[in-house]
Amino acid sequence: MDPHTEPSAVEVIRDPRDFQARLIRARHAGQRVAFVPTMGALHEGHLTLAREGRARVGPEGLVAISIFVNPTQFGPNEDLSKYPRELSRDLVLCASAGVDVVFAPDTAAMYPEGEQTRVTVSSLTAPLCGVFRPGHFEGVTTIVSKLFALSGPCVALFGRKDYQQWRVIERMTRDLLLPVEVVGVPTVREANGLALSSRNRYLSDDERARAAEIPRALGYAVREWESGARDAARIRDEVDTRLRAIATSVDYIEVRDADTLEHYRDESTRAVLAIAVRVGTTRLIDNVVLGEESAPV
Numbered sequence: 001m002d003p004h005t006e007p008s009a010v011e012v013i014r015d016p017r018d019f020q021a022r023l024i025r026a027r028h029a030g031q032r033v034a035f036v037p038t039m040g041a042l043h044e045g046h047l048t049l050a051r052e053g054r055a056r057v058g059p060e061g062l063v064a065i066s067i068f069v070n071p072t073q074f075g076p077n078e079d080l081s082k083y084p085r086e087l088s089r090d091l092v093l094c095a096s097a098g099v100d101v102v103f104a105p106d107t108a109a110m111y112p113e114g115e116q117t118r119v120t121v122s123s124l125t126a127p128l129c130g131v132f133r134p135g136h137f138e139g140v141t142t143i144v145s146k147l148f149a150l151s152g153p154c155v156a157l158f159g160r161k162d163y164q165q166w167r168v169i170e171r172m173t174r175d176l177l178l179p180v181e182v183v184g185v186p187t188v189r190e191a192n193g194l195a196l197s198s199r200n201r202y203l204s205d206d207e208r209a210r211a212a213e214i215p216r217a218l219g220y221a222v223r224e225w226e227s228g229a230r231d232a233a234r235i236r237d238e239v240d241t242r243l244r245a246i247a248t249s250v251d252y253i254e255v256r257d258a259d260t261l262e263h264y265r266d267e268s269t270r271a272v273l274a275i276a277v278r279v280g281t282t283r284l285i286d287n288v289v290l291g292e293e294s295a296p297v
């Protein structure tokens with residue numbers, strides 16, 4: 001299918017080979033390429049990634065976003081069917097953020113009949129979300145490697161809210177020698193500190209108010225660390241108490257080595273406090289790298 005133009009004036013490409021050819025042409029014309037893989041339902045966090053991409057490739061460069069709800073990263077009991085799909089609205093937002101090209105393939109194009117290939121990253125995917133969402137990261141690394149095969153050399157931008165995802169994709173890109181520079185962009189937050197997520201729309205007013213305790217609890221941990229406390233277990237326990245008071249259920253609240261994601265042991269390593277909790281039926285994740293990032297609130 002030929003690229004076509006939607007009312008928003010953003011160039012929309014549906015066919016993977018057309019997308020690949022478009023970016024090859026851009027590079028031949030001397031443009032640098034920034035690429036933001038998404039599943040749509042765009043919000044300010046995604047637009048920040050696009051703007052960061054623009055800043056990195058300059059006004060002459062090309063900024064591309066992919067919008068694809070990737071079925072292989074959803075478990076059987078997850079929200080694939082109800083995941084928001086709103087391409088027209090997303091295209092308007094892309095235009096407002098100065099995106100040049102939107103790649104919006106259908107599932108059959110990305111997973112052709114008879115496909116049987118998966119990309120797996122081992123240790124980094126084992127803890128945290130890997131425990132609670134079996135197969136999730138394999139779905140992510142499979143689709144992102146396909147997307148990188150299409151995009152070719154580029155700078156690719158991911159939100160650090162999905163800290164483990166960012167680190168896994170970075171590892172995969174290095175291991176597969178892909179010609180992509182992976183950049184993690186700091187989390188964008190609402191005024192009350194809640195990390196932006198396409199899933200926040202599912203929160204009721206009461207749940208949203210409860211969820212605001214998440215950035216407050218992370219802020220507590222940041223301030224403890226800044227004041228010199230290094231008892232990661234004690235800080236974790238306090239965050240645990242605070243979050244269990246507002247959460248419907250807790251998947252994990254853990255301090256991990258920020259690079260290997262192994263258990264945090266001592267000050268010779270960097271520390272990330274990562275959490276995943278459900279408020280109502282909505283699963284929220286967040287994190288902060290202690291001693292490096294400021295308190296969310």
Ligand code: PAF
Binds near residue numbers: 068162165
């Ligand atoms: O973070 C997301 O939106 C998705 O996991 C990604 C990276 C686009 C892969 O489908």
